[in-house]
Amino acid sequence: MKWKRSERLVDITHHLLEHPHKLIPLTYFSDLYQSAKSSISEDLGIVKETFEEKGIGLLVTVPGAAGGVKYVPKLHVEAARAIIQELMEELGHSDRLLPGGYLFMTDILGNPSIMNRVGKVFATAFANEKIDVIMTVATKGIPIAHAIARHLNVPVVVVRRDSKVTEGSTVSINYVSGSSRRIQTMVLSKRSMKSGQRVLITDDFMKVGGTMNGMKNLLEEFDCSLAGVAVLVEAQHSNEQLVENYLSLVKLREVSEKQRTIALEEGNYFTNGGF
Amino acid sequence: MKWKRSERLVDITHHLLEHPHKLIPLTYFSDLYQSAKSSISEDLGIVKETFEEKGIGLLVTVPGAAGGVKYVPKLHVEAARAIIQELMEELGHSDRLLPGGYLFMTDILGNPSIMNRVGKVFATAFANEKIDVIMTVATKGIPIAHAIARHLNVPVVVVRRDSKVTEGSTVSINYVSGSSRRIQTMVLSKRSMKSGQRVLITDDFMKVGGTMNGMKNLLEEFDCSLAGVAVLVEAQHSNEQLVENYLSLVKLREVSEKQRTIALEEGNYFTNGGF
Numbered sequence: 001m002k003w004k005r006s007e008r009l010v011d012i013t014h015h016l017l018e019h020p021h022k023l024i025p026l027t028y029f030s031d032l033y034q035s036a037k038s039s040i041s042e043d044l045g046i047v048k049e050t051f052e053e054k055g056i057g058l059l060v061t062v063p064g065a066a067g068g069v070k071y072v073p074k075l076h077v078e079a080a081r082a083i084i085q086e087l088m089e090e091l092g093h094s095d096r097l098l099p100g101g102y103l104f105m106t107d108i109l110g111n112p113s114i115m116n117r118v119g120k121v122f123a124t125a126f127a128n129e130k131i132d133v134i135m136t137v138a139t140k141g142i143p144i145a146h147a148i149a150r151h152l153n154v155p156v157v158v159v160r161r162d163s164k165v166t167e168g169s170t171v172s173i174n175y176v177s178g179s180s181r182r183i184q185t186m187v188l189s190k191r192s193m194k195s196g197q198r199v200l201i202t203d204d205f206m207k208v209g210g211t212m213n214g215m216k217n218l219l220e221e222f223d224c225s226l227a228g229v230a231v232l233v234e235a236q237h238s239n240e241q242l243v244e245n246y247l248s249l250v251k252l253r254e255v256s257e258k259q260r261t262i263a264l265e266e267g268n269y270f271t272n273g274g275f
Numbered sequence: 276m277k278w279k280r281s282e283r284l285v286d287i288t289h290h291l292l293e294h295p296h297k298l299i300p301l302t303y304f305s306d307l308y309q310s311a312k313s314s315i316s317e318d319l320g321i322v323k324e325t326f327e328e329k330g331i332g333l334l335v336t337v338p339g340a341a342g343g344v345k346y347v348p349k350l351h352v353e354a355a356r357a358i359i360q361e362l363m364e365e366l367g368h369s370d371r372l373l374p375g376g377y378l379f380m381t382d383i384l385g386n387p388s389i390m391n392r393v394g395k396v397f398a399t400a401f402a403n404e405k406i407d408v409i410m411t412v413a414t415k416g417i418p419i420a421h422a423i424a425r426h427l428n429v430p431v432v433v434v435r436r437d438s439k440v441t442e443g444s445t446v447s448i449n450y451v452s453g454s455s456r457r458i459q460t461m462v463l464s465k466r467s468m469k470s471g472q473r474v475l476i477t478d479d480f481m482k483v484g485g486t487m488n489g490m491k492n493l494l495e496e497f498d499c500s501l502a503g504v505a506v507l508v509e510a511q512h513s514n515e516q517l518v519e520n521y522l523s524l525v526k527l528r529e530v531s532e533k534q535r536t537i538a539l540e541e542g543n544y545f546t547n548g549g550f
Binding site for chain 1: 282286288321322324328329375377378381385388415418421429430442443480
């Protein structure tokens with residue numbers, strides 16, 4: 001079957017979107033469509049221009065025999081800002097207030113469309129970093145970790161509070177939770193990471209940063225290094241911050257249980273290098 | 276700015292892929308590109324043909340003033356079979372064998388590309404069902420639930436073993452785990468579901484089906500109904516099966532710890548109505 005340019009454009013777009021951060025040789029497309037490389041190059045030129053114009057991402061071309069094209073998800077700054085604004089509006093509803101000043105966020109973490117956009121916002125910030133693995137802690141960080149991972153094309157590892165037989169051999173550490181100063185345990189399957197990997201850690205919520213700090217300590221046990229920290233919502237507090245370099249989308253400034261108000265502001269995403 | 280057809284095709288493809296199972300009015304595209312509806316219809320005709328030819332999915336056109344176009348992810352049967360075969364190969368490596376005859380699957384659940392394809396296989400099977408919510412139990416079902424949810428454009432709710440303050444008010448039930456016959460507890464946030472919703476339940480592994488059955492019981496507490504059951508790996512056993520109607524991708528027939536062999540076969544996906 002002979003493919004028309006219009007059909008190739010649709011199929012190439014789908015293929016690239018399904019394989020972010022993966023180098024695809026031009027011969028893959030020219031063989032698939034039985035088209036000359038020059039035609040494929042023209043196709044990719046159109047895709048590249050549209051992806052950049054619309055803030056879908058970049059198409060990076062690597063020349064040479066081992067070369068090809070790579071789709072790098074990257075939002076425009078206005079789109080990232082709009083997603084963060086939408087999150088703040090969503091989170092600001094007073095019926096999210098729980099006893100103790102906690103914020104109900106489970107529905108947001110369960111919304112695949114919001115998670116997809118949050119993932120792309122973080123993938124944009126880490127588009128040029130070398131990241132091998134995304135690490136989170138069970139349970140609520142998992143959707144965020146997977147959303148980022150899909151855009152960066154790297155695996156997710158999940159730290160647990162308890163050891164399970166289905167994890168095989170594990171490495172376990174104790175750490176001090178930030179706010180309550182309690183000793184807690186973290187467990188990760190030994191097979192999860194290889195030494196020397198660069199790890200992005202993420203979670204839905206961070207106050208003092210005890211859990212994040214625990215994950216940082218766990219990285220050392222695996223001889224891995226920290227590539228970045230991504231937080232959906234950080235909370236204002238007066239204690240010493242345990243994690244210094246992180247990106248947050250939203251900051252919870254103050255909660256009044258009595259007046260049922262939630263004060264939010266933009267996180268440090270834009271000021272701390274998200275763009 | 277005036278958009279060319281080639282650019283519109285790339286952008287329409289991206290927009291549809293990002294919004295599965297969502298009705299998009301033709302005016303959305305004609306306003307966005309400042310193009311006549313007849314041009315947009317032609318664009319959509321090309322996208323539709325390519326999506327169907329390549330097994331990306333269907334484009335369903337709803338006529339009339341409230342009409343529009345809807346992208347329904349749907350694989351070709353050969354693609355679904357190839358994904359299941361790949362899973363079986365992945366799962367069949369003898370180094371996955373854990374003490375007690377368990378299978379290490381954590382890396383597969385942490386692989387966003389495999390999860391994306393698994394999600395599309397299940398989304399294909401449930402493409403014509405009315406599904407409002409996808410339910411799973413923490414921790415390992417979460418990536419599968421989110422992968423399916425993204426293709427069906429519905430929220431995920433996560434059942435937990437324990438109640439947490441950040442969940443707000445919860446509903447809790449006791450159930451009997453299938454194999455060990457122990458009484459266990461399941462907890463779900465009250466805000467998770469509304470009465471009358473149709474729920475697809477999913478998990479990474481099922482033996483007798485105790486956990487699935489527990490989730491079914493939990494549905495009743497919320498006056499919700501079961502729309503389907505999706506399992507990544509089911510295990511052969513001689514007990515009475517607690518869940519009758521389910522789709523599985525892979526069946527674990529036998530494990531020999533001594534000989535370090537794993538016997539797998541295709542699950543009931545194709546025989547039980549996946550296609």
